[in-house]
Amino acid sequence: MKRAILAALGFATTMAVPATAEDIKVGLLLPFSGVYAALGNDIEAGFQLGLEQFGADSGATFEVIREDTEVKPPVALGKAKKLILQDKVDVMAGIVSSGVLGAVRDMIDGAGVPLIVANAGNDEATGAACSPYITRMSFSNRQINRPMGAWMAEQGVKKVFTLAPDYAAGRQMIDAFAAGFTAAGGEIVGQEFTPFQKTQDFGPYLAKAQASGADAVYVFYAGGEAIAFVKQYDSFGLKADLPLYGAGFLTSPLYVNAEGPAAEGVITALHYVPTLDNAANTAFAEAFTAATGRAPSEYAVQGFDSARALVEAVKAGATDRDSLAMALRQVRFDGPRGTLAIDPATNNLVQPIYVYETVAGEAGLTQKVLAQLPAEADPLNGCAMPAVTTN
Numbered sequence: 092m093k094r095a096i097l098a099a100l101g102f103a104t105t106m107a108v109p110a111t112a113e114d115i116k117v118g119l120l121l122p123f124s125g126v127y128a129a130l131g132n133d134i135e136a137g138f139q140l141g142l143e144q145f146g147a148d149s150g151a152t153f154e155v156i157r158e159d160t161e162v163k164p165p166v167a168l169g170k171a172k173k174l175i176l177q178d179k180v181d182v183m184a185g186i187v188s189s190g191v192l193g194a195v196r197d198m199i200d201g202a203g204v205p206l207i208v209a210n211a212g213n214d215e216a217t218g219a220a221c222s223p224y225i226t227r228m229s230f231s232n233r234q235i236n237r238p239m240g241a242w243m244a245e246q247g248v249k250k251v252f253t254l255a256p257d258y259a260a261g262r263q264m265i266d267a268f269a270a271g272f273t274a275a276g277g278e279i280v281g282q283e284f285t286p287f288q289k290t291q292d293f294g295p296y297l298a299k300a301q302a303s304g305a306d307a308v309y310v311f312y313a314g315g316e317a318i319a320f321v322k323q324y325d326s327f328g329l330k331a332d333l334p335l336y337g338a339g340f341l342t343s344p345l346y347v348n349a350e351g352p353a354a355e356g357v358i359t360a361l362h363y364v365p366t367l368d369n370a371a372n373t374a375f376a377e378a379f380t381a382a383t384g385r386a387p388s389e390y391a392v393q394g395f396d397s398a399r400a401l402v403e404a405v406k407a408g409a410t411d412r413d414s415l416a417m418a419l420r421q422v423r424f425d426g427p428r429g430t431l432a433i434d435p436a437t438n439n440l441v442q443p444i445y446v447y448e449t450v451a452g453e454a455g456l457t458q459k460v461l462a463q464l465p466a467e468a469d470p471l472n473g474c475a476m477p478a479v480t481t482n
């Protein structure tokens with residue numbers, strides 16, 4: 092921390108370095124290999140763009156040290172330990188898998204290193220296992236899926252069969268969907284959880300869905316599993332009789348063109364689509380496309396907003412792990428997703444949710460927004476944290 096050293100040397104008011112200059116060491120913990128590798132790369136691209144755009148006038152320099160979780164909780168734990176103890180990072184950002192977030196939670200909380208969650212939706216991390224050091228700039232699993240359950244019931248869908256990978260995110264997303272759907276009068280007629288990162292043939296599960304008497308299927312799959320699932324669903328011939336719905340990662344703009352026509356007509360819910368019509372999103376989409384050659388996805392915007400949150404915390408005067416953690420809990424800004432604010436009671440983000448249909452566009456598949464569901468803070472879900480204190 093440059094400022095602390097300069098102050099100790101009596102240079103705090105000299106002209107050599109602006110009085111607010113800081114070196115902030117950031118540990119970026121993401122999957123760069125495994126089933127979520129593309130997601131990690133997109134988050135990193137968004138994060139770097141955010142640092143470039145917002146960091147320039149912050150008076151701080153940001154040194155990013157990246158580590159690959161491989162989507163494996165024990166590997167991620169070892170990498171988190173290295174970033175905290177060996178690299179002595181001031182702050183960490185990243186984490187895609189809910190399972191990985193669950194694994195590193197105690198280490199983050201115990202070490203008192205702020206973590207900006209740039210994807211993993213693990214409800215526990217902003218619920219019973221919340222921490223003043225964990226702030227989420229992505230979404231919670233509940234936040235996306237519960238309102239979608241209610242919306243589908245309101246559209247007249249009555250009986251649903253669900254499918255998801257068998258790990259924390261799959262379980263939490265489907266539980267939240269089922270709670271919203273049944274509370275609004277729907278019925279779950281069958282559920283299957285497929286072995287995570289191991290299932291290549293979804294055929295046996297699709298046969299069960301077909302025989303279940305459901306009038307729709309609701310799923311959570313992401314990354315490589317989403318591509319395989321959507322293609323197999325279509326080639327199994329199910330789409331016409333059994334419409335496919337899900338959490339919007341299923342047809343993410345990051346890989347929807349790899350799914351091709353099989354993704355057309357799939358209706359899903361998500362906290363961001365690149366077709367949102369607002370000035371911040373237009374500017375972001377242009378800058379991201381110029382930098383990467385592709386449209387931004389929800390993963391890209393999560394990385395971008397995570398970097399912005401970090402810069403906002405630094406601009407608010409945060410200089411070390413504790414003050415960064417406290418400042419991150421108070422972040423609020425208008426970004427590509429609309430108005431975002433951290434709920435300091437849980438440290439989860441409050442944001443609108445969009446229901447969108449994947450449709451054919453002029454340059455490949457695109458996202459048609461069907462409905463905007465209101466931004467709602469998650470319930471405490473057992474979260475008890477010290478209140479935010481302002482300096």
Ligand code: PHB
Nearest residue numbers: 188189211212260313340
């Ligand atoms: C998660 O594990 O929380 C997760 C992973 C990938 C997604 C969304 C959520 O696209």
